[in-house]
Amino acid sequence: MTMTDMATRPTPLETPVPRRSFMKWSAAAGGAAAAVGVGAHYGLLPVASASAEPSGGDDAGEKVVWSSCNVNCGSRCPLLMTVVDGQIVRVDSDPTGDDEMGTQQIRACVRGRSIRQRIYNPDRLKHPMKRVGKRGSGEFEQITWEEAYDTIAASLKKTIEKYGNEAVYLNYGTGALGGTVAKSWPPASSPIARLMNCMGGYLNHYGTYSTAQISAATPYTYGAGAGNNSFDDIVHSKLVVLWGNNPHETRMSGGGETFVTQTAKRQSDTKFIVIDPRYTDTAVSIADEWVPLRPGTDAALVAGLAHVMISENLHDQEFLDTYCVGFDEEHLPEGAPAGGSYHSYVMGLGRDGVEKTPEWAATITGIPASRIVQLARTIAQAKPCAIVQGWGPQRHANGENSARAVMLLAALTGNVGITGGGTGAREGSYQLSLSAFPTLTNPVKTSIPVFLWTDAIERATEMTATADGIQGKDRLEVPIKFIWNYAGNALINQHSDANRTARLLEDESLCEMIVVIENQMTASAKFADILLPDVSNSEQPDLVTQGSAGSLGYLIFADQVIEPLFECRTVYEMCTEIADRMGVKAEFTEGMTQEDWLRKVYAESQAKEPDLPSFEELREKGIFKKKNPAGTVIGLQAFREDPVANPLKTPSGKIEIYSSLLQKLDETWTLPEGDRITPLPEYTPTWEGAELAGTGDAPLQMIGHHYKSRTHSTYGNVAWMQEAHPQLVWVNTLDAKARGIENGDVVQVFNERGRIELKAHVTSRIAPGVVSVPQGAWYAPDKDGVDKGGCTNTLTSWHPSPLAKGNPQHTNLVQIEKA
């Protein structure tokens, strides 16, 4: 599309919605039994044939309202919804702005454009319900809201009285991430947190399923609060290395990074290298070179690259001397042993005595040595070079070291703190300063690693600070007895080892009450004791915060588009009613409605961002956009300019290639056998890692990439998405041939934890020995326990990573066979 097309293309606001689009939905409904069901049953949609088409161009009762897609995909898109007779008949993308960086349109991806199929889905929860069958059986009985609130309040009182507030847990859930009042994560920012804080607090968690390992590891290298360059800064890079980073699939908004990379490619001669076991959608559309490697071996590749750079004197010694500790023996921090430097580790003078030659790295990573040599020269000689890692490499059993190793490479090549360079972490983005819904202070200070909530049900009192990463206390004193699960599917689907989790939750003597607040009948919803039907974000007003979009900052006014469907209610109303029964309504509401809160929060934001228009004006315009006045964000720029005046928040004030803090943890923490925390970002072979692949009952490494069909599990029940991007396991042509598997065959993937069934995508777009089952498909075990939904977490492990105690969901060994 040319610029002229863009400018002359009529916006949906200017175009009266043709009645035909109204009928299109009913026609689509004919194909998707789904929509017919909803419409026919509840009179929501006109399901009659063409004769139902109203005559004439009467647009009475038609309006266009701004809404948004609030899921956790890293982007966030405004959506313009056309409403006729109280029903959403059409969804359009952002018509404001242009296609310049910083003022771009924020065009919705394929999922957001199908949102009507999520809103009007037959899986939509319609009434409050209580469980009548076994936990997880999905057998429920409709109850009144009164009964639901009374039951929850009685259970809360009992739990707090008997076990204390630490027995109440807010489970991870990112389905409503974008909202201000209707916000599900971080738990401390949710209305549930405010409710619990009015009555003594709750057990908190830290870390995320997204970034557990890199978030835990980064402060040991760069100190707390170190940001990276905004992605639009890559226009200044000679080379961009996307390291396990697939933005064209994981940041799919046309206003986000997909837009940024393509614009950068057009505007500059930037080259792109993708290092990933898969030839990703990003690689397809932008890479000049693809380097496939075995999963979990990134730190070995970095060591091999470092060997070439050191041997050929291609590294930035001056940068290392000035800004880093631990690169060589002359710059080791106090207390580090002789031979403890990274230089010694690489050159074979460290404690393992092994030289990390390209040949050594080749046997581990599967990349030929000659290619490693070439890659080292290419990266070292491109000035400046942006090394930008995704979160795939760190979502591994040894992910902390992979993350630190890739960051180390940015330091080794002197690219930190400059334009066109970066820290080696994931790309940053310009963000507006906005206020949040106040959730009060949690009187409970105890916090568990987010991934260990199942352990905190099963073996709480064994869990300690030094063995399990418990924070705020030396050990947990009570198990989790009450779970709030708001807008999350990690109760089963998104957490590891789904079969094991199901067995744990089935036992009602362990966790005694599970309250799920959802839109759809998900795998997690089936494990509820009390199931509360939430409105979608198009059924309530909210202020919606931006996603990652380079130099563009923005805020969306996502208004109420339609009336709540069925008996659905807002989470704010649910909390208010429960607060009332717990005697804390006045504290919870402060006498305010949801809209009152939005006005209050907005007024506070206006004080920080004076360019923001009035509340009413934003409501009408739908979106406020602001281009970063400073150009691009440069992470650690002040440190680079003057490291003495602007030290990092590490013990040495410098970049710590050798971390004495990690050395201390290594000495004091109790780790399961084989797990390692190392002061250097060295390569640590691990359980179900690359070394163990190739032989035995489960010879293939399995990862599970984030897929365009869904945002995790959300949109997973949308028929259009299932058709366009079906759930398929990627398997290399050689591995398929060896097993008699052809493209499109129904196969089973299995290990000792479970078995799933789905179709095979036989392709040379994945490294031999590796399969990928896209994460987020809906767990659906049949009577024999075979998961016909193809959920990757039927095969993943509960064993946490050593430092973060994070989810190692890309570290798995499996076998695959024809079904």
Ligand SMILES: Nc1nc2c(c(=O)[nH]1)N[C@H]1C(S)=C(S)[C@@H](COP(=O)(O)OP(=O)(O)OC[C@H]3O[C@@H](n4cnc5c(=O)[nH]c(N)nc54)[C@H](O)[C@@H]3O)O[C@H]1N2
């Ligand atoms: N194997 C494997 N597992 C993984 C990952 C992986 O890479 N591999 N990735 C992990 C990552 S990074 C993450 S972030 C987690 C994500 O895990 P979750 O946060 O659980 O994400 P979703 O599966 O999208 O679940 C969001 C839920 O919110 C619901 N929802 C959507 N909108 C609303 C709303 O307005 N109100 C309410 N009440 N509910 C709503 C959706 O129906 C959905 O059930 O998964 C993790 N799990």
Ligand SMILES: Nc1nc2c(c(=O)[nH]1)N[C@H]1C(S)=C(S)[C@@H](COP(=O)(O)OP(=O)(O)OC[C@H]3O[C@@H](n4cnc5c(=O)[nH]c(N)nc54)[C@H](O)[C@@H]3O)O[C@H]1N2
């Ligand atoms: N379409 C879509 N977009 C999403 C999401 C979604 O579910 N769907 N989820 C969102 C969320 S919450 C998050 S946290 C992000 C997740 O973003 P990421 O964590 O970056 O996404 P992944 O697909 O897990 O991993 C990125 C790439 O790493 C590769 N990879 C896996 N293991 C390794 C390894 O050991 N080494 C290397 N070098 N590469 C490896 C994978 O093949 C994949 O292409 O995405 C967000 N965006």
Ligand code: SF4
């Ligand atoms: S899923 Fe993400 S990229 Fe797609 S429309 Fe929603 S917010 Fe935008």
Ligand SMILES: [Mo]
């Ligand atoms: Mo995530």
